[in-house]
Amino acid sequence: MSETLPDIEAFTEEVRDWVTKNKPGKQDFLLPQSFMEVGTDQQFEFLRDWQNKVYEAGYLGMSWPKEYGGRSMPQEYQDIASRELARQKTPFMVNTIGLNWAGPLILHMGSEEQKKAFIKKILSCEEIWCQGFSEPDHGSDLGNAQLKAERDGKDFICNGSKIWTSLGTYAKHMILLARTDPNTNSKYEGLTFFLNPMDIEGVDPVPIKKMTGEYGFCQTYFDNARISEDCIIGKEGEGWQVAMTTLMFERGATGGQAGGHSMMSTTIEEVIDLAKRTDRDGACSTEDPLIRDELVKLIMTSRAMGLNAARARIPALVSERPASIPMSGKLLGSEYAKKLGEVATSLQGANASYYVGDDNAIDGGRWPRGYLNAFSATIGGGTSQIQKNIIGERVLGLPKPPRTN
């Protein structure tokens, strides 16, 4: 199939038909909007089955090598499929860390064994992956990871804990950043990156209640957990570089992800629809000049992100700072999503106080919940404040603050 590529138009139509026929109907439970919000087994199993179905149909990992479970097709085809899945508002791909971080990383620098062992099961959703970067006391400061991994023969004995491990209780593997050498000149040295099995003794993921009142994250405790040196990816002591490579996949500055959308994003169209269903001051909300102005600003933000992506594909129009648009995507998208939730909630007058679980809650309370959940993206993966540092320093060339030690 990689030799005789299908016609783009025909393929687009084929995907559209498949999605139309196969997308799941409305469930009787409120679906999570991203893998960070999976709080019940029911939600998890539903999403796992859906990812598997999409993969089996051939619409996931299309650009990944055939020999590991992909289809070795040009990225363009995956993009068409991913867009269509998003457009028709199908559920997101739940094995997000596997598809977007671990998979690309293993393909990029894993051993042949690792590729064979992991890639296909990431795509089919047979094996869920989670990430173990953040620690309770060092949120955004990954370089300060303190989870100890002490060498003991061919193994490492791990002690400490990781936090914000989404799907921790469902995961078979964790990408783990641990300190194998505590005596280095720089905190960025002495770290090692592991593909860590979750089912070994001494690894214990404990769910954390989110501020939304729901679950979705774990704190994962390591208590003399023994990991084999075979689990290392990259070299011992060079975990920082591996982690940075991994984050590059997330921040969208480079490609390599498996495709399929990873969020059921709220759209501005939904907020406008909501506005049309609510009143302000005795008239439809969309007649209120201040609300109108707010909605137009949001439409513009939304369009700007789409148009940025379109412009980023034209080298002559991004020549001054090619990294600017890709590196700003996470900042803009996450802040926009939060704003969307906030404005949507504010449209509801006194009824904005209803929350998930109340029969009177507009749209089941998804708006205030969406606003609160949106913080996961303005905080996780580097807070918006840290994103601005990164953009300021790497894109604009502004100096870092002086080192203090």
Next chain:
Amino acid sequence: MSETLPDIEAFTEEVRDWVTKNKPGKQDFLLPQSFMEVGTDQQFEFLRDWQNKVYEAGYLGMSWPKEYGGRSMPQEYQDIASRELARQKTPFMVNTIGLNWAGPLILHMGSEEQKKAFIKKILSCEEIWCQGFSEPDHGSDLGNAQLKAERDGKDFICNGSKIWTSLGTYAKHMILLARTDPNTNSKYEGLTFFLNPMDIEGVDPVPIKKMTGEYGFCQTYFDNARISEDCIIGKEGEGWQVAMTTLMFERGATGGQAGGHSMMSTTIEEVIDLAKRTDRDGACSTEDPLIRDELVKLIMTSRAMGLNAARARIPALVSERPASIPMSGKLLGSEYAKKLGEVATSLQGANASYYVGDDNAIDGGRWPRGYLNAFSATIGGGTSQIQKNIIGERVLGLPKPPRTN
């Protein structure tokens, strides 16, 4: 008079009458709005005469000691007079540095000779004062002052330059922060504070053109200028502490100023009046909902500052952080003034492009000029950014960034 204080009500009425009778009529030149904007001799002479007239009438320096030219009356009387002068939109007191910085400082820690020599002439406007704190390469970083003052017997030989010396060409004296000892552990040591005569050889104030296109500041060059040690205020080497004391008078955290208003502030009422005289989209600007919202926000900001001042007088209502309101005044007031100019300009449609000097310019172009001039306060006397550092650290107790050397 300090023994038999006049009745408050009678005094209020007396001031009101005097101001009504004596306030200058409209001039045929556009008056500056503060001492930082005096660009022509005509403006200067007019303002000097007005300050002198107010002083001679007894409405300036009322709380300063009688023996040096004041009236030794309670501050309340001065406040009434100052308010009335502002309320009737009389011109500001041009000897601002003398009245608000140098005067209070000399009264606070000057020698008897200094008090006798300077205070009365500050009030009468016989002698203008300017300030010599900032230097071209160390804008906000006063502690880094590099103007050299090398001891030579009982004199100091000064070399270097100071910048933003308003009224530099008119001033008889400068409050000067200079480095008398370059070899200290901390940059805050080795500074000395002088009451420096401007008419000595080697001191040369050169006017700087402002971005408004007008004049109002000088760069003052020191070329082997010889100052006597008698000009020191405080102790040699302790200039930093003296400067900080001086700035306290400016930032309004403590009192002691001579009174009389120092700015002809633009008011929100004037902007509303302007809005009523302009159209937007075929109707009066005040009918436009977005403009209305903007104007209400400005009214609220304006009222909040007034009400903050009222609340600050009630200890029980500011007990948690007594310094908060006084220390925020400069930040809020200066940003508000800039916003006022910006909004006012935006009300004028295409005509907002006219500038001072054009017959078609609305109100003589005062609005765009006012916006530009407003930066003098968001930048001068510690930028808004530095104000926020100070408030964050001193009022909220937030940590400073770590020292780098």
Next chain:
Amino acid sequence: MNTRRDIEFSEEQQQLLEIAENFCRDKSPVAAVRTQIEVEDGFDTGIWKEMADLGWLGIAIPEEFGGSGLGMGEVVTIAEPLGRNLLATPFEATTLAAQLILDAGTDAQKSDWLPRIAEGSITALALSEEHGDWDLNHVTCEAVKNGDTLTLSGTKTLVTDAKRAEIILASVKLGGKTALVLIDRSALADSALTRETVIDETRRSFRISLDGVSVPAANVLNAAKTQSALARHHKLSCLLLSAEACGGTAACLNETLEYLTTRRQFDRFIGSYQSLKHTAVDILTGMEAARSFLYHAATVIEEEDGETAVRMAKAQSSEIFSWAGDRAIQFHGGFGFTYECDAQLYRRRAMWNTNQHGDAVYHRKRLAELLLD
């Protein structure tokens, strides 16, 4: 000729504020707040009794009806600390109900009901409906008069503490006009009450079905005074919500500052970063403005300028409380995203607070009418 001060604050208010601050700090540390979230009633009846014993429910009720005859300026000094310590009690609703009765009640109603309230009878306000409109005259519940009896119908929403209330004051349409009706809680079957799930978990909110409920016709407040009473009610509600928001903002800011001064990242206290420090300053100055508006509104609430003053207080305090809560979550980083972090308590409270009686945009629109037309 003496210029009237914009904010007045009496010796009495000062004492009350101090007492209330200490009371709330003692009775409602955040651990206690979290305990009450798990408890069915949502508040501690022991504390309620103490509040009644302190005379707080009768502060603004005239002495002849068992109160202490002070004003809303004194009530504010209680409401602010309550908000600061997230102490959710029926204090505000009970106080506001008393004012409605005072404003529009007949002599008999005042004599009958006000002393009960002053003594601590919990009173619930049933003024909202499913449409969620802030207009107090947007009422669809109905009352039909039949001799000496009124038969009610329709559903009221967002009635806080209805379950524990002894008295419910509801708005209904009677002959096409908005009327206020006093309902003895015992006239309602338990099944008429449905607990609502609301964003602020410290609140106990109920939906009430009035279908088939009968009350004596004598329980209707004076029709001629109802409109002015409702207008004043809107102002007073905004005043107390502003007080609550000011208190909440102060606590939220302090909670955030505590974190900023103890948490380190990249070898520095995070509060030393300007992006956090400067935002904290913005919240501080916004809060100072809100509090100045609040105490100004408390000073002039019964005067001509009261409406302008209180709308400014509500607009400013709603906005700054929401922002303070939002930034509290963000600045706590990952921890801020957990239920365990107190930031969410303030943010959720701010949502509730903002959504009552009009948000900032709404009040600025009304202010434009007052100030520009």
Next chain:
Amino acid sequence: MNTRRDIEFSEEQQQLLEIAENFCRDKSPVAAVRTQIEVEDGFDTGIWKEMADLGWLGIAIPEEFGGSGLGMGEVVTIAEPLGRNLLATPFEATTLAAQLILDAGTDAQKSDWLPRIAEGSITALALSEEHGDWDLNHVTCEAVKNGDTLTLSGTKTLVTDAKRAEIILASVKLGGKTALVLIDRSALADSALTRETVIDETRRSFRISLDGVSVPAANVLNAAKTQSALARHHKLSCLLLSAEACGGTAACLNETLEYLTTRRQFDRFIGSYQSLKHTAVDILTGMEAARSFLYHAATVIEEEDGETAVRMAKAQSSEIFSWAGDRAIQFHGGFGFTYECDAQLYRRRAMWNTNQHGDAVYHRKRLAELLLD
């Protein structure tokens, strides 16, 4: 079925952009801009001639009238670098006038005037009046027809480069309707022109009295096409203003970055402070959005979605250019307050730019009508 890309950028555009960027960088370093501010005409006629020789004035004029028959998407690639280097020439007005003639001119007018413009005859647009309204139909100047002659009256304002123009295209009321009239500059006495003092000192703006000016009746553009031509003119003006603003913002940001990376305060480069760094990032992302809107608008300007696209570009670029200029002044500290600092050049340009053809609030209002109704 192929999805149309939201932004298209041809080989031709790419080349033009490169040429224009190099041209403007060479011809208009900031020192040259400051020189031109002091010069009476405000622009270098040598540069103008070179622009004409490069064919830039005829880019969007069909080949039959001496142009190269490209479109406004190509004009944008010139306008952006012109804005970036603050190169104030009659390029935009001349180009826009040509489009008006193309849209509403008679065949004879097109043949007579367009080749002159394509060759570099400076053309001025006299569409504004003293009221300052952005509505192009708000016209009080009048034309009275008398046989083959029109007699004009009234005053037009903010006519850039009128003094050096060879052709002036003015709007007047003729029989109660807005009409466009071509005026040979020689028909105007020098005394009819008064130079205006405007905020952007790189501009030469004039007030023109039309009183007593006579032109041949044949100089009136086709009445039936005037309204649609004016509507398109508004879109094209916004497009070029957006291009200018995008270029200006980029230069302004770079100028600021230069300072932030070289200026030290408190022993640190000031660009290492988050309050400055984060704001620079906000300007960057706002500018990227503006530029994406711009090239999207350039792509679809002649299509149905063109109005929406160009209003977004204008709203976003006006706002970000103004903000970038404001922050440039502030972040330069005391130096920013001097005439010598280039920050003011950008800020003043941004004021001019914003105030032409509607500011951000105005365009968002129109966008709400397009998108929400």
